[in-house]
Amino acid sequence: MAGHRPFSVIITRFIEENASTHRKGIKELSKTRQRRRGDSLPIMIINISGYSLSAKSEEERIAGRLLRKKDLTDASSLRKHTWWVDWNPSSETFSQAILREVAKH
Numbered sequence: 001m002a003g004h005r006p007f008s009v010i011i012t013r014f015i016e017e018n019a020s021t022h023r024k025g026i027k028e029l030s031k032t033r034q035r036r037r038g039d040s041l042p043i044m045i046i047n048i049s050g051y052s053l054s055a056k057s058e059e060e061r062i063a064g065r066l067l068r069k070k071d072l073t074d075a076s077s078l079r080k081h082t083w084w085v086d087w088n089p090s091s092e093t094f095s096q097a098i099l100r101e102v103a104k105h
Contacts, residue, residue: 007042007083014047014075026078042083046097047075049088 008029014022029043051064078084087097 007044009044009046011046011048013050014045014078015071016074019074022075023078026082030081043081044083044085045078046085046087046094049086052088052090 010026010029012018012022026043026045049068051067052061055061055064072079072086075084083101085097085101087094092100
């Protein structure tokens with residue numbers, strides 16, 4: 001595996017109710033991912049934005065966007081230490097979401 005940078009991939013839906021569980025889990029995973037040099041191997045989080053999946057009216061879509069913004073604010077500390085991909089399956093394919101994030105880096 002020399003020359004490779006393996007990483008962990010977590011596929012989830014980050015919401016306020018599970019935020020502390022995610023933080024604890026990623027902290028524990030980071031401990032196991034420490035290398036001799038002290039840096040940790042990357043962790044990628046695929047966050048499925050699910051609010052718009054069941055929205056039928058414009059009001060529901062607006063409410064979904066507001067809830068999504070709140071969730072992303074709650075996730076800000078995790079976003080700093082992971083490679084974070086927001087994926088909305090109703091508006092883009094999984095490949096498009098990954099490529100969008102790759103283009104940012």
